[in-house]
Amino acid sequence: MPPVAAPSAALTAVAPAPTRLWTPKRVLVTRSAAERPYGQYVLGRLEQAGVEDVELLQGDRLPNLRGDGDRAAFMLAKNTMALVVPPASLRRLQPIAPSADWRFDLAQGCPAHCSYCYLAGSLSGPPITRVYADLDEALTGLDAYVGRGSVTSGTAERGGEGTTFEASCYTDPLALEHLTGGLARAITRFGTAEWSGPVQLRATTKFDDVASLLDLPHGGRTRLRFSVNAASVARRFEAATSPVPGRLAALGAVAAAGYPVGVTIAPIMPVDGWQQEYGDLLDAIAAVLPPGTDLTVECITHRFTPGSKATLTEWYPRSRLEMDEGQRTTKRGKFGAVKHVYPKETMAELRGWFQDAVAARLPGAHLLYWT
Ligand code: SF4
Numbered sequence: 001m002p003p004v005a006a007p008s009a010a011l012t013a014v015a016p017a018p019t020r021l022w023t024p025k026r027v028l029v030t031r032s033a034a035e036r037p038y039g040q041y042v043l044g045r046l047e048q049a050g051v052e053d054v055e056l057l058q059g060d061r062l063p064n065l066r067g068d069g070d071r072a073a074f075m076l077a078k079n080t081m082a083l084v085v086p087p088a089s090l091r092r093l094q095p096i097a098p099s100a101d102w103r104f105d106l107a108q109g110c111p112a113h114c115s116y117c118y119l120a121g122s123l124s125g126p127p128i129t130r131v132y133a134d135l136d137e138a139l140t141g142l143d144a145y146v147g148r149g150s151v152t153s154g155t156a157e158r159g160g161e162g163t164t165f166e167a168s169c170y171t172d173p174l175a176l177e178h179l180t181g182g183l184a185r186a187i188t189r190f191g192t193a194e195w196s197g198p199v200q201l202r203a204t205t206k207f208d209d210v211a212s213l214l215d216l217p218h219g220g221r222t223r224l225r226f227s228v229n230a231a232s233v234a235r236r237f238e239a240a241t242s243p244v245p246g247r248l249a250a251l252g253a254v255a256a257a258g259y260p261v262g263v264t265i266a267p268i269m270p271v272d273g274w275q276q277e278y279g280d281l282l283d284a285i286a287a288v289l290p291p292g293t294d295l296t297v298e299c300i301t302h303r304f305t306p307g308s309k310a311t312l313t314e315w316y317p318r319s320r321l322e323m324d325e326g327q328r329t330t331k332r333g334k335f336g337a338v339k340h341v342y343p344k345e346t347m348a349e350l351r352g353w354f355q356d357a358v359a360a361r362l363p364g365a366h367l368l369y370w371t
Contacts, residue, residue, distance in 0.1 A: 013257035015211035016249035019242045021178050022111040024129070025079035026053035030060040032133070033083040039133035042083055042180050049179055060085070065126040074315060077126035078111060081179070085134050091141055093165075098369045099298070100166035100202050101149030104142065106182045107131045107171040112206060113239040115319035116267055119170060121308030127315075129171070131180050139189040146195045161223075162198025165190075168225075174205035175241075177212065184212055191219035204264050206241035208250035214257040223296065225262030226251045228285070230277035233269050237321055244281075252288030260294040262368075267302035268354070269322075270346055275353060282361040295365040299354050303331075303341045 027046060033039040034056055046054055057063075062084070065077050086105070096103040109129035110119060119127070132138065142165065149163040167173050173183040183203060190201040201222040213224070226247045228234075234244045242250075255261045263285055271277065289295060304312070309323045328340035341347065351370050358367050 018209035019246040024081040029083040032085040036133040080128040100164035104165040115237040115321040120311040168204040174207040190221040191217040208242040208246040223260040227264040262296040266300035
């Protein structure tokens with residue numbers, strides 16, 4: 001099936017001014033990354049963005065960035081971007097339920113400072129942001145996966161999405177877009193590739209710099225989702241992200257540009273007055289969307305693991321994020337991994353409320369999953 005043309009509303013999409021653009025304090029570039037055409041392109045963008053401390057390495061090994069484990073070493077790592085070529089194994093894609101059929105990484109790491117960051121439990125080593133310089137080859141390599149899938153193409157209610165690729169498993173692509181242009185490249189490839197059958201690129205973000213995406217030939221094949229939360233949760237626990245009103249303005253802009261869109265409400269927390277706060281959030285989402293928007297909703301409650309708690313406590317020792325095992329129920333994953341989730345009664349109350357509230361306040365939306 002040829003790509004679907006964006007609705008004529010694309011002509012009226014207006015880019016909101018970005019509220020937060022990351023400037024890394026230093027950038028490390030491996031030799032192989034600098035040799036790739038896309039690596040060269042990113043180097044040009046870094047220069048344009050005024051990033052001054054760019055170090056071209058002699059080889060492909062990054063220096064030891066572990067530091068001595070103190071706060072300064074942590075902050076330096078968070079302020080460091082590396083341009084690298086990932087190992088070939090990363091381009092043998094892995095399934096990633098329930099979000100998508102396949103994980104497709106543009107980068108790994110994120111410059112923001114969410115106290116609950118889900119990367120804390122999934123990534124090891126110093127928290128630098130690695131941007132992958134093999135993007136062009138990686139995008140071509142997706143040909144082999146189109147038409148294969150298990151999550152979305154295997155279920156009746158998501159069958160129309162075709163084969164889905166998730167670009168936000170280990171990064172926030174929009175946080176880096178002004179420096180890398182990688183998401184725009186991926187969107188353009190998905191929008192213009194001669195693939196038969198439906199296919200979808202998916203990305204989630206807590207940022208709002210969407211100006212460069214609005215006029216791309218997306219063909220309706222990229223679903224841009226914005227991760228949003230109750231006002232008090234975002235204020236207390238989402239440092240160095242774009243504020244929620246900025247994310248919602250960006251959501252409205254990309255919807256007006258004809259993208260299918262989504263909101264990822266995560267991590268949901270039963271804070272004082274949560275019905276009011278999440279109700280206000282759903283109303284604010286409804287207010288920015290043009291009529292007829294293709295909208296999905298994903299709901300994820302807060303959870304933590306022993307590993308993520310240890311890492312987050314080290315990263316953000318003064319955070320007031322509740323991670324008290326005594327207030328949680330223990331769940332075990334496929335391989336026995338422990339997760340601490342809200343007790344059954346709390347989960348049932350939250351779930352019931354969200355299902356009703358989403359249906360009432362976002363009547364055209366498709367609730368993809370609750371977890
Ligand atoms: Fe982690 Fe996402 Fe926050 Fe970045 S925006 S710090 S990836 S939770």
